[in-house]
Amino acid sequence: MKTLVIAEHDNAVLHPVTLHAVTAALQFGGEIDLLVAGHDCAVVAGQARRIAGVARVLHADAAHYADQLAEPLTELLRSVLAGTADHYTHVVAAAGGFARNLLPRVAARLGVAPVTDVVRIESPETFVRPIYAGNVLATVQSLDALKMLTVRATAFAAAPTGGDCPVLPLAAAADPACSRLVARQRVQGGRPDLGSARVVVSGGRALGSADNFRRLLEPLADTLNAALGASRAAVDAGFVGNDSQVGQTGRVVAPELYIAVGISGAIQHVAGMKDSRVIVAINRDADAPIFGIADYGLVADIFEAVPALTQALAGCGEGNFSS
Amino acid sequence: MKVLVAVKRVVDHNVKVRVLADGSDVDIGSAKRAMNPFDEIAVEEAVRLKEAGVASEVVVVSCGVAACQDTLRSALAMGADRAVLVDTAAELQPLAVARLLHALCQREQPQLVICGKQAIDDDAGQTGQMLAALLDWPQATNASKLRPGDGHIEVTREIDGGSEVLALTLPAVLTTDLRLNEPRFVSLPNLMKAKKKPVDSVTPESLGVDVAPRLRTLHMAPPPARTPGVRVDSVAQLMERLRAEAQVI
Numbered sequence: 001m002k003t004l005v006i007a008e009h010d011n012a013v014l015h016p017v018t019l020h021a022v023t024a025a026l027q028f029g030g031e032i033d034l035l036v037a038g039h040d041c042a043v044v045a046g047q048a049r050r051i052a053g054v055a056r057v058l059h060a061d062a063a064h065y066a067d068q069l070a071e072p073l074t075e076l077l078r079s080v081l082a083g084t085a086d087h088y089t090h091v092v093a094a095a096g097g098f099a100r101n102l103l104p105r106v107a108a109r110l111g112v113a114p115v116t117d118v119v120r121i122e123s124p125e126t127f128v129r130p131i132y133a134g135n136v137l138a139t140v141q142s143l144d145a146l147k148m149l150t151v152r153a154t155a156f157a158a159a160p161t162g163g164d165c166p167v168l169p170l171a172a173a174a175d176p177a178c179s180r181l182v183a184r185q186r187v188q189g190g191r192p193d194l195g196s197a198r199v200v201v202s203g204g205r206a207l208g209s210a211d212n213f214r215r216l217l218e219p220l221a222d223t224l225n226a227a228l229g230a231s232r233a234a235v236d237a238g239f240v241g242n243d244s245q246v247g248q249t250g251r252v253v254a255p256e257l258y259i260a261v262g263i264s265g266a267i268q269h270v271a272g273m274k275d276s277r278v279i280v281a282i283n284r285d286a287d288a289p290i291f292g293i294a295d296y297g298l299v300a301d302i303f304e305a306v307p308a309l310t311q312a313l314a315g316c317g318e319g320n321f322s323s
Numbered sequence: 324m325k326v327l328v329a330v331k332r333v334v335d336h337n338v339k340v341r342v343l344a345d346g347s348d349v350d351i352g353s354a355k356r357a358m359n360p361f362d363e364i365a366v367e368e369a370v371r372l373k374e375a376g377v378a379s380e381v382v383v384v385s386c387g388v389a390a391c392q393d394t395l396r397s398a399l400a401m402g403a404d405r406a407v408l409v410d411t412a413a414e415l416q417p418l419a420v421a422r423l424l425h426a427l428c429q430r431e432q433p434q435l436v437i438c439g440k441q442a443i444d445d446d447a448g449q450t451g452q453m454l455a456a457l458l459d460w461p462q463a464t465n466a467s468k469l470r471p472g473d474g475h476i477e478v479t480r481e482i483d484g485g486s487e488v489l490a491l492t493l494p495a496v497l498t499t500d501l502r503l504n505e506p507r508f509v510s511l512p513n514l515m516k517a518k519k520k521p522v523d524s525v526t527p528e529s530l531g532v533d534v535a536p537r538l539r540t541l542h543m544a545p546p547p548a549r550t551p552g553v554r555v556d557s558v559a560q561l562m563e564r565l566r567a568e569a570q571v572i
Contacts, residue, residue, distance in 0.1 A: 069489070070452065071461055097483040100448055101464045104417070108453035113418045113537035116447055126541065131445050132340045136349055139542040178492045179461040182477060186485035193484060224572075232501075242467070242502050243484055248446065249361075249501060251483070257571045267339060274549065278569045280561065295552040295569065298561050308558040313572065316562075 001030025001124065004058075004080065006093040006102070007048055011038045011066060014047040016196055017094035019161075020153035022051055025092045027121045031055045033088075035170070037076055039066035045167045052163040062172035067181040070102045075173040077106045081146065088146065089124070095150035095252075096195065107148045114148040115140060117252075119155040133248040134271035153195065154254030154275055187243055194246065197227035199257045202246055202273070205233040206262025206283065206302060213239040216303065217261060220310045229253065231269045247272035262302045265290025282306065324434035324471075324493070326369040326378045328403065329424055329454075330362040330385050332394040333444045342543045349543060358394045361439025363401075364499040367506040368469065369437055370402035377471045380404050382431055386423050388412055392522060399517035400509040406522040407431075411534065413527070417445075419534035421453035426530035428458055433494065435476070440465050440498040451498035461491040465500040 003025040008015040018034075025032050032053055036045045037060040045059040058080070064072040081088055091106070093099035095117045107114040119137070120128035126141045127149060194200060201221040207213045213234065221228050229246040230239065246253055248271040258276035263269060265281070265288055273279070274293055281294035282305050291297040298305060334340060335355040343350045358366075372378035383398040385391040386409040395406035409423050428436065436458075441448035455462035463478035467486065470477040479488050481500050527534045555561045565572045 070455075070464075074456065097465070097481075101452065101462075104449035104452035105456040105462065107449075108418060108421055108456035111418075113416055114449060115538065116449060130546070132334075132349065133443065133446065134546060135340055136342055137544050137546050138540055139544075141539045141541055143537050143539060176459075176461075178495075179463075180490045182488040182490050184482070184485065184487040195483065236501075242481060242500075243486070248443070249441070257565075257569075268336075274546075278565070278571045279549075279552070280565070291552075291554070293549050293552075295549075296561055296564055297552055297554045298556075298558070299554065300558075305558055309561065312558055312562050316566075316572070 001028050001089050002087060003028055003030055003032050003090040003092055004088045005032055005034045006077070006091065006099065007034055007036045007044065008094055008096065008098045009036065009038060009041065009044045011041040012043060014044050016158060017096060017153040018048070019051060019158035020156045021092050021094040021151055022053055022159040023156040024118070024121060024151040025090065026053050026159065028090055028124050030089065033058055035060070035080065037065045037073055038068070039063050049165045049167050050161045050163055052160045054163055054165050056165055057167040058170040059167050060170040060172050064175035065172070068098060069179050069181065070105050071176045071179050072173070073102055074105045074109055075176060078109050079173045080170070081106070081110060091146065091148040093150050094153045096153070099150045103148060103150055110146065112144045112146050112148050113142065114150070115142060116150045118149045118151045130271070133267050134274065135267065152252060154252065187241060191221060192225065192227045194227040194229055194244070194251045194253055197255055199224045199226035199259070200229050200246070200253050200255045200273070200276070201226045201259045201261065202229035202231065202263060203234050203239065203261045204231040204263030205237055207234060207239055210239045216306045220259070220306055220313070223310050223313045231263045231266065233266070260290050260294070261306055263290055264288045265293065324378055325380045325382065325431065326372060326435045326437060327428060327431055327433035328362070328365045328369045328381060328383045328398065329420070329436070329438045329450065330366060330383055330394050330398050331359040331439070331442045332356050332385060332387060332391045333359045333442055336360060336443055342545050346542050346544055356390070358397050359439050359442045361441060361499050363506040364501070364503050365437040365439050366398045366401050366403060367504045368499060371504065372471065373402065382407065382433065384409065384424060384427055386411065386415055386420050395522055396517050397509060399520045400514045401507060402513070405520055408522060408524045409527060409530070410524050411527050413534050414536050415534055416536050416538055417447045417449040418453055418537060419532070420450050421457055422532045423527060423530060423534065424450070424454045425457040426532050428454070435494060436496045438496070438498045440500055451496050455496035458494070458496065460494050460496050462496045463489050463491055464498040466497045467500050467502045469497070
């Protein structure tokens with residue numbers, strides 16, 4: 001039993017979801033190698049070798065890995081995995097935009113059926129994953145010799161650091177040179193990322209406008225050092241960018257505290273936040289389905305309740321909410 | 324350029340599916356079916372490319388039972404030129420569908436393939452990337468804007484926390500995100516016209532593709548229900564509960 005975990009990073013910082021993928025990989029009980037492929041990313045390999053439980057970091061460094069494009073990375077992974085099909089038994093990456101783009105491509109190259117969005121590992125070949133927007137949990141058994149999976153970071157704890165394993169250089173594979181990054185924009189709001197924030201404040205259509213969305217929710221999010229999310233309805237209405245969408249087709253989050261403001265609770269939204277530890281819903285409509293899954297429901301006018309909540313939270317001291 | 328679009332017939336997104344009592348499958352017997360919403364966006368984009376004079380022909384493909392012809396007819400009514408049904412009652416998993424599409428692409432030689440980013444039934448999100456791999460073509464998943472050029476295409480795609488623009492050499496495979504477009508409503512005259520458009524039928528055997536599943540579903544279950552919460556009457560009560568009971572602030 002031997003697992004290859006694919007690290008997610010931006011050539012400077014190892015993305016914390018990688019720690020969760022390592023925890024999932026540890027459940028197989030075998031050795032774990034961690035692949036760090038990028039450009040001028042020795043610093044990331046340095047962070048990766050500190051993860052407890054990792055046996056070796058494989059570090060591939062080449063200009064064509066700088067932008068984490070699927071085509072060159074697939075060729076690299078194929079060369080690592082194809083030569084050793086009887087060597088690695090599992091490939092694991094954290095479910096998210098990066099792995100969703102890459103892993104199926106690698107799998108098809110190797111003739112493997114991947115299992116995406118795994119939330120529980122039952123055995124080395126049996127995995128549980130949500131289907132139908134999280135309304136059903138399917139237990140599936142992989143019949144392939146090599147198992148390839150993406151795991152939901154929210155379903156596995158972060159692996160601790162404190163390890164000290166060797167970093168082995170890995171030769172780059174040829175560059176297919178059929179795709180090129182032209183531009184990349186990340187929304188910088190000074191707030192924690194939706195996927196890893198301890199608290200998420202989300203708004204729905206009831207906010208009424210982009211202006212209200214900002215005016216009402218930003219102070220609350222600031223007070224709690226929370227990430228800002230939104231329902232699909234709020235995104236479609238143009239209140240906020242689509243990268244804020246929480247739901248089946250957007251981001252899946254599971255923070256300690258999720259505050260849903262003016263969100264009705266459509267199935268597709270609930271699929272993206274129902275695993276949060278504590279859910280608070282504030283909505284004027286007492287019959288909104290969101291109250292069916294909320295731990296604490298407040299039927300109130302959001303335009304009065306939210307500022308009052310922000311004020312109450314601000315009054316109980318700052319510095320207690322760092323994520 | 325020729326554009327090929329893959330469409331899947333799924334349970335309508337408004338239907339809440341339930342698991343059969345024995346946990347063997349989901350109970351979708353007579354539930355309403357529809358085109359996977361992301362595939363509808365793919366068809367719409369292909370038709371817009373044709374209307375803009377960029378695409379010469381739009382071919383839609385669906386893999387599955389004979390009833391998938393309804394889905395293909397919807398795509399034809401939206402403006403696709405012709406359709407191919409890969410007729411099979413076998414359980415089709417993403418790798419098998421990618422292989423079927425791969426075989427069809429070798430026959431049809433499209434310059435661009437557009438798929439939905441995921442199907443709303445199995446939520447796998449794999450087929451487009453797998454097809455790109457089998458064809459050895461570049462890919463852009465979660466596309467939100469296309470700018471076709473000469474021999475290449477620029478695609479804006481959604482990534483975690485933002486967006487990026489990729490330039491791909493054609494031929495290429497794209498998968499659609501929600502914001503790419505808003506699919507048109509099908510008019511009655513177009514629906515009538517669609518009935519005259521050609522629908523070809525092939526089988527996995529005639530394409531020489533083995534569709535045997537590589538994943539065996541052992542069990543299905545509803546997710547654990549959340550324990551019912553409480554209603555609070557005021558912000559003050561909410562604060563008190565969050566502090567003392569949930570200990571989350």
